[in-house]
Amino acid sequence: NAGVTQTPKFQVLKTGQSMTLQCAQDMNHEYMSWYRQDPGMGLRLIHYSVGAGITDQGEVPNGYNVSRSTTEDFPLRLLSAAPSQTSVYFCASNRDRTVFPLHFGNGTRLTVT
């Protein structure tokens, strides 16, 4: 199993550009989520999904869109990048919302200039 795979590893965007951060898991997990990690703030939940076709907002959803058309994939879209979205983004999954452990990808480091 590859686990949770995130691409790209690094990305630099100019303000106003759009892009999609990819996340895929091969463990047939129902629950997937996106976090951002900023210095001094811990990880914060952006969006999550409890299964294909179902998504919901987390703590900091503004400026981000998600969709879940398959169990395996959970892309995160930045519609119009802003410098405040400079962060490290992590995708995570588990079998369902109550099961431990949570599996994380290795992250995407995004810089918006």
Next chain:
Amino acid sequence: KQEVTQIPAALSVPEGENLVLNCSFTDSAIYNLQWFRQDPGKGLTSLLLIQSSQREQTSGRLNASLDKSSGRSTLYIAASQPGDSATYLCAVEDRSYNTDKLIFGTGTRLQVFP
């Protein structure tokens, strides 16, 4: 609003030392508490989960305790090794809000030197 704090922010110890990492939370109505490890440039790895009804959990040289009434958890690492060097994060699962989420602390960066 639930807040999770980890002190100290950084810790440097010699190999072989037993050490304690602290995690505190402001609202004791938690569902569970988890400890994670994060290596530089990597994602988080789940270490231990303590349900709200439990007092402690053990995995190898790691022992995590939970005292809900005082809003504290500790992660005890026995006989530390250089390979334990990483950032350790705690997170509480709090289902009292509409948003289903883990609330993370900012972590303790541990360095174990030979």
